[in-house]
Amino acid sequence: MSIQTETSLQFDLNEAQKMLRQTVRALAERHVAPRAAEIDEREEYPEDVFEVLKKQQLLGVFLPEEYGGAGMGFMGGCITIEEIARFCSNCPLFIVLNMLSSRVIHLSGTEAQRRHYLTGLAKGELRGSYALTEPHAGSDAGSIRTRAERRGDRWVIRGTKCFCTGPDKADFLLVAAKTDPNAGTRGITYFIVPTGSPGFSIGRFERKMGMKGFSTCLLHFENVEVPLENQVGELHKGFRSAMIGFNQMRPAIGARAVGLAQGCLDYASNYAKEREAFGQAIANFQAIQFMLADMFIGIEAARLLVYRGASLVDAGHYARENAHYFSAAKAYAADMAMKVAIDSIQVLGGAGYMKDHPLERFMRDAKQIQIVEGTSQIQRIIIARNLLGL
Ligand SMILES: Cc1cc2nc3c(=O)[nH]c(=O)nc-3n(C[C@H](O)[C@H](O)[C@H](O)COP(=O)(O)OP(=O)(O)OC[C@H]3O[C@@H](n4cnc5c(N)ncnc54)[C@H](O)[C@@H]3O)c2cc1C
Numbered sequence: 001m002s003i004q005t006e007t008s009l010q011f012d013l014n015e016a017q018k019m020l021r022q023t024v025r026a027l028a029e030r031h032v033a034p035r036a037a038e039i040d041e042r043e044e045y046p047e048d049v050f051e052v053l054k055k056q057q058l059l060g061v062f063l064p065e066e067y068g069g070a071g072m073g074f075m076g077g078c079i080t081i082e083e084i085a086r087f088c089s090n091c092p093l094f095i096v097l098n099m100l101s102s103r104v105i106h107l108s109g110t111e112a113q114r115r116h117y118l119t120g121l122a123k124g125e126l127r128g129s130y131a132l133t134e135p136h137a138g139s140d141a142g143s144i145r146t147r148a149e150r151r152g153d154r155w156v157i158r159g160t161k162c163f164c165t166g167p168d169k170a171d172f173l174l175v176a177a178k179t180d181p182n183a184g185t186r187g188i189t190y191f192i193v194p195t196g197s198p199g200f201s202i203g204r205f206e207r208k209m210g211m212k213g214f215s216t217c218l219l220h221f222e223n224v225e226v227p228l229e230n231q232v233g234e235l236h237k238g239f240r241s242a243m244i245g246f247n248q249m250r251p252a253i254g255a256r257a258v259g260l261a262q263g264c265l266d267y268a269s270n271y272a273k274e275r276e277a278f279g280q281a282i283a284n285f286q287a288i289q290f291m292l293a294d295m296f297i298g299i300e301a302a303r304l305l306v307y308r309g310a311s312l313v314d315a316g317h318y319a320r321e322n323a324h325y326f327s328a329a330k331a332y333a334a335d336m337a338m339k340v341a342i343d344s345i346q347v348l349g350g351a352g353y354m355k356d357h358p359l360e361r362f363m364r365d366a367k368q369i370q371i372v373e374g375t376s377q378i379q380r381i382i383i384a385r386n387l388l389g390l
Helices: 015-032 036-041 047-055 073-085 093-108 111-123 238-274 286-314 320-353 359-369 376-388
Strands: 128-131 147-151 154-165 172-178 188-194 200-205 216-227
Touching: 015 047, 015 073, 036 359, 047 093, 073 093, 073 238, 073 286, 093 111, 093 128, 093 172, 093 188, 093 238, 128 154, 154 172, 154 188, 172 238, 188 216, 188 238, 238 286, 238 320, 238 359, 286 320, 320 359, 320 376
Parallel strands: 128 172
Antiparallel strands: 147 154, 147 172, 154 216, 172 188, 200 216
16 A cells, blocks of 8 residues: 555645745744743743734634634744744743634534634634643643543542643643543543632642743643533543544644754854855855754754644644644654754854754754654654555
8 A cells, every 4th residue: 555645735834824934933032032031030820922923913823704814824834933933942832722712612522612612712802722642642642531420410530640731831731631541542531620620739840941931731630520512522532632633733833943953054154154164154164064964954844844733724624534744744853953953052153052042952952842742753654654655
């Protein structure tokens, strides 16, 4: 069996997308670049940047206009994320988290859920977090143990989630729970859990290598009750929606990596032209030129994979048969960003190792992209499965 090859290669940026890029670039230079280092150093949630994105109506850039979004699709979302990520890896998370917490609702929720939650996220009136991972189940998401049991007109949820991003600022959580503990991936359902619910608490705030502007937390659910209408999608069918949602998300995570790597290349190139050694700018040395050229090659290749993935999502081709495109975009972009971040430090020499320059921060943040929303290994498993028709 040969792999499905989706032939659509139509992803030239249109005028609106080009204008979006210019607008976000200017906004990121003005509001994000000056803040990026202190967000990291002070481990500060960038509320000021949230307000800027809200005012510019960018929080829902990817959502349809009928739900308060800008109607620019996932391509618009990727462009926005990429431009902000050139300076800071934390600030694009406002859009990434809106994408993540809206996916399952958008794909399988009721119209009332879509109207309330998608519109709230797009307008900046609601913030969401996504709680799938558990202490013993990350890549193996089908093995989660959090339980949801129906009691009369309520669902009662109990369990523990870990590594959840931003729950302390969220109004609601999208929680995956087992509704049939004996059915593996076919016994999982999603629920909307307001963070003010009795029985819900945030446990540990993790101490992290990077991505310090957002919390990453352990969550406890001790018989948390939600009404029946907080069930999202069909009973036991949550895993499928989650996987389709991840397909949609992968170009967006790749866009974080592309932006980060572009930021590294821009910084290292400028430095190389200024820094002198042996009586000349280090940019004149072929060793430096080749490192910069290799960075460009990687970034450009990843950008094309990401845009192609986003265009497939926007065209509605995000089912399992195209999963290899989304996984390729995410894995390639994440691994490329890690390499580019490390090489850009090499271009700066000793200065690159110091916190006076942003590259060590980029390197710490790049590592997270290789892990979240499916590790680089899991992406390769998904690609191989489609490749081999397994
Ligand atoms: C900063 C941060 C923020 C996060 N935010 C969220 C969030 O908001 N919500 C959420 O639900 N989760 C979140 N996560 C969790 C993240 O999605 C998981 O960490 C990730 O899916 C990997 O799971 P794991 O950590 O349990 O690793 P494991 O699954 O234990 O994997 C460990 C290693 O084994 C490899 N591996 C596992 N299975 C296989 C296999 N079959 N074949 C080959 N190799 C394999 C992995 O690639 C990895 O290298 C976050 C994580 C981090 C670090």
